[in-house]
Amino acid sequence: MTTSFMAVLRRDLLLAMRRKNEVLTALFFFVIVASLFPLAIGPEPRLLRKIGPGVLWVAALLSTLLGLHRLFADDYADGTLEQMALSPAGFAGIVTAKMLGHWLLAGLPLVLLAPLLGVQYDLDGGALLLLTLTLLLGTPLLSMIGAIGAALTLGLRGGGALLALLVLPLYIPALVFGAGAVEAHVAGLTYSGHMALLGAMLVVAAFFTPLAVTAAIRIALE
């Protein structure tokens, strides 16, 4: 089980290294979207401080969506996904490795970039730290929910647009509590409730998504 988990993880990272542009596109998209707002709105520190956390979170959602449809679609098209589904080592572990790979490539870089981009919104040190923390809890959640959507739309024509329609509404709770925590901090309120809910959602998702994704892919393979 651990052998196949590590093999799939290493494989997905290796494939991403061979096609760097796909990972970099999503990252630059995040950077650019997050930088457009301060330019459009102008230097108004109070307004920027207010919208900053929300804008960064929305940019993170959209950036996560960019490469999401390819999470399983490539492997589905070339038949390696059905080989994985038949692996004696268990499919749920393989699926979890793929989700972890997606997070390492599409989620973790956003977490690391967010404090830099947050400076444009005149957020102070505490708010930047909290923003990073909410994204650290939130981006794995985005990868997991996204994986469910990617598995459900596997093999559909025009699945990319459908995937966005399917997944974005499901991202709302993460968005509300993630951005809400930072906004609460900026407004001088307590934010521990937001963080606790975000953490709880992460734990529930970590438990259920491998089951849901496995089932959805098996249906798609039939």
Next chain:
Amino acid sequence: MARARSHLRGEQLACIRGDRSLFSGLGFELHGGEWLHVRGANGAGKTSLLRQLAGLSRPASGRIFWNDSDIARDGDGYRSALLYLGHPSGVKDDLSVIENLRIAAAIDGAPLGETAALSALARIGLNGRADLPVRVLSQGQRRRALLARLIVRPADVWILDEPFNALDTRAVALVCELVAEHLARGGMAVLTSHQSIPLHGALELELA
């Protein structure tokens, strides 16, 4: 020997695509050392049957037993005894030939050393091409890159969908040789092919 007793049995298998019934009431029993040649015209349901036998899709009716346990219920034991190589290429274009082989083995939970991988590739006729990305290979070579798994992955049941597609005559002979060795070890195989296969001990299954 436990292996000689193992068997694969299908009972009353049926497949329905849309509102068309491809086949129904299909049954067979396969023991170690035997192989099943699935024949039929294009669209007769050969690939559908093979996917059912691999456990990738569920039969519309009927059941499949591996050593008397239903594979729909107890799939884990069956999957470790099964090697299914299907229609799609099954290899990653961006990875090299040897990476494909070693990663596939590791995903199956049985890591493969570099020497073993290289000797398998030499046997399948990809000598000196191990480090090329699969993208630059010809169709036949890609097929060989996939079929190299026959050499390295121990399995009791081989299910091969059109294994001779795109292969030249030497490669066809080589695959036949591999299947023959596998049968001699007490394994069993299910093949589809439009060509006649020069192997003994065949059970025939004709899909109308």
